[in-house]
Amino acid sequence: MSGATSEQAVPIGTASRLSGVKVPTIRYYEEIGLLRPPARSEGNRRHYAGAELRRLAFIRHARELGFEIEAIRTLLALQDDPGQPCEAADAIARARLTEVEARIRSLMALRQELEQMVASGRHGVVGECRVIEVLADHGQCAHPHHHPPAVPGRAATAGPPRPKGRRPG
Amino acid sequence: MSGATSEQAVPIGTASRLSGVKVPTIRYYEEIGLLRPPARSEGNRRHYAGAELRRLAFIRHARELGFEIEAIRTLLALQDDPGQPCEAADAIARARLTEVEARIRSLMALRQELEQMVASGRHGVVGECRVIEVLADHGQCAHPHHHPPAVPGRAATAGPPRPKGRRPG
DNA sequence: CTTGCTCCTCCAGTCGCTGGAGGAATTAGC
DNA sequence: GCTAATTCCTCCAGCGACTGGAGGAGCAAG
Numbered sequence: 389m390s391g392a393t394s395e396q397a398v399p400i401g402t403a404s405r406l407s408g409v410k411v412p413t414i415r416y417y418e419e420i421g422l423l424r425p426p427a428r429s430e431g432n433r434r435h436y437a438g439a440e441l442r443r444l445a446f447i448r449h450a451r452e453l454g455f456e457i458e459a460i461r462t463l464l465a466l467q468d469d470p471g472q473p474c475e476a477a478d479a480i481a482r483a484r485l486t487e488v489e490a491r492i493r494s495l496m497a498l499r500q501e502l503e504q505m506v507a508s509g510r511h512g513v514v515g516e517c518r519v520i521e522v523l524a525d526h527g528q529c530a531h532p533h534h535h536p537p538a539v540p541g542r543a544a545t546a547g548p549p550r551p552k553g554r555r556p557g
Numbered sequence: 558m559s560g561a562t563s564e565q566a567v568p569i570g571t572a573s574r575l576s577g578v579k580v581p582t583i584r585y586y587e588e589i590g591l592l593r594p595p596a597r598s599e600g601n602r603r604h605y606a607g608a609e610l611r612r613l614a615f616i617r618h619a620r621e622l623g624f625e626i627e628a629i630r631t632l633l634a635l636q637d638d639p640g641q642p643c644e645a646a647d648a649i650a651r652a653r654l655t656e657v658e659a660r661i662r663s664l665m666a667l668r669q670e671l672e673q674m675v676a677s678g679r680h681g682v683v684g685e686c687r688v689i690e691v692l693a694d695h696g697q698c699a700h701p702h703h704h705p706p707a708v709p710g711r712a713a714t715a716g717p718p719r720p721k722g723r724r725p726g
Numbered sequence: 727c728t729t730g731c732t733c734c735t736c737c738a739g740t741c742g743c744t745g746g747a748g749g750a751a752t753t754a755g756c
Numbered sequence: 757g758c759t760a761a762t763t764c765c766t767c768c769a770g771c772g773a774c775t776g777g778a779g780g781a782g783c784a785a786g
Contacts, residue, residue, distance in 0.1 A: 399752095401763060411764085412744060420742090431751050433764055446693050453667055453692075457742070467689050474686035478675060481688045485671040488664055495661050498622055502654040506647060517643035519650045520636050523622075524615050570732060580733085581775060589773090600782050602733055626773070 397427065397435035407444040414444065422447060422461060455484055501529055566596065566604035576613040583613065591616060591630060624653055670698055 404411045417423040418434075423443060426434045436444070443464065450460045459480050466477050501522070508518040522528045573580045586592040587603075592612060595603045605613070612633065619629045628649050635646050670691070677687040691697045 399764075410744080413742085415766095416743060429751095431764080433751080442693065445695065449695050450692050451742090453670065463689065463692065466686075467693065474681060474688070477686050477688040481671060481675045485668065485675060488668045488671060492661060492664050492668065495657055495664065499654065499657045499661065501622065502650060502657060506650045506654060512643060517635075517646050519643070519646040520632065523619050523632065524611065524636065526614065526618050568733075579775080582773085584735095585774060598782095600733080602782080620773090 397437040398441075399429075400434045400436065403434075403436040403441060403444060406441060407448050409444060409448050417444075417447060420457065422457065422464065453484065454488065455480070459484070566606040567610075568598075569603045569605070572603075572605040572610060572613060575610060576617050578613060578617050586613075586616060589626065591626065591633065622653065623657065624649070628653070 398406070400411050400414055403409075404414060407414075409417075414423065418425055423440065426436050426440050429435055446464065446467070447460055450463060455463070463477055463480060466472050466474075505519045505522050567575070569580050569583055572578075573583060576583075578586075583592065587594055592609065595605050595609050598604055615633065615636070616629055619632060624632070632646060632649060635641055635643075674688045674691050
């Protein structure tokens with residue numbers, strides 16, 4: 389909207405360089421409907437102009453912050469319709485913040501355990517290796533960072549490590 | 558090694574409950590060679606005894622700590638051979654610790670940005686929504702948490718968000 | 727003896743890309 | 757004008773680490 393110097397359309401490679409999003413990823417975003425199909429040249433090449441480039445930068449930034457594709461889809465829809473109430477966008481961001489906070493807590497617990505593992509200094513052989521030992525015996529963990537994996541009689545049916553997909557941020 | 562009360566073989570469902578690893582996941586571990594194929598009953602059912610159950614617990618714990626399958630493969634091989642030097646295991650654990658530390662730093666930067674996004678209080682419409690605004694304009698980020706996505710003339714060919722695969726810990 | 731549970735194998739799908747094959751079009755240099 | 761290099765096109769398979777469903781066999785209890 390404001391003073392963008394270059395409002396001309398650029399090919400996909402340039403869009404990639406400008407946004408930091410790889411070429412196949414840009415095409416992928418188009419395929420899944422995050423990015424609208426851009427205009428094509430005579431020779432069938434995609435050409436991206438200001439609006440699409442801004443959209444791409446938006447997506448990139450949101451991905452860096454770890455928003456899922458579906459969340460970004462919602463955010464983009466909201467952006468396209470500036471009269472909408474802002475609550476939905478706020479809610480998405482707050483949900484993401486909660487996730488990030490939980491993840492930080494979890495990682496800090498893991499860090500502590502890993503630190504204790506590697507802190508015991510160099511010892512010759514695996515037979516007396518603290519790393520292997522601690523991995524083999526969960527009871528040696530100082531703190532209950534993750535749910536106890538259940539040892540003796542019966543156990544929790546619930547969650548193994550984590551569900552699925554990657555998590556960028 | 559020490560006093561395991563039940564040394565009898567159990568079926569896969571029980572092994573799952575004991576270890577906290579889902580049944581299909583146990584079969585998957587066997588398929589990719591992390592777990593050795595256990596003995597089978599007459600009716601072709603898997604039966605897990607002490608050693609395999611311990612191996613499964615080891616894998617589970619290592620996965621919780623975010624070790625990749627290939628790292629776990631190495632750790633298991635080391636465990637099987639207690640005369641080996643411990644360095645390899647230490648190195649794997651230290652590498653993982655470094656990863657976790659980097660991830661914590663990155664997440665804390667994201668948290669900060671997300672906090673700023675949501676901190677601006679409730680405002681009516683998307684048109685003046687800080688969340689959307691900040692996402693659209695990377696320049697509004699307080700700190701350079703992620704590499705600048707390249708705006709004007711030329712830009713970095715290098716890395717978008719993150720490479721691949723999931724990351725549990 | 728039937729009901730209901732667990733188990734078997736096989737295979738496709740998840741998420742968010744990534745990269746290769748095979749070919750067309752554009753651009754750069756001579 | 758011609759060639760060579762680069763960029764682009766589409767299609768499709770693969771990554772990691774599972775997850776879950778279909779369709780069927782086995783087994784233990786009532």
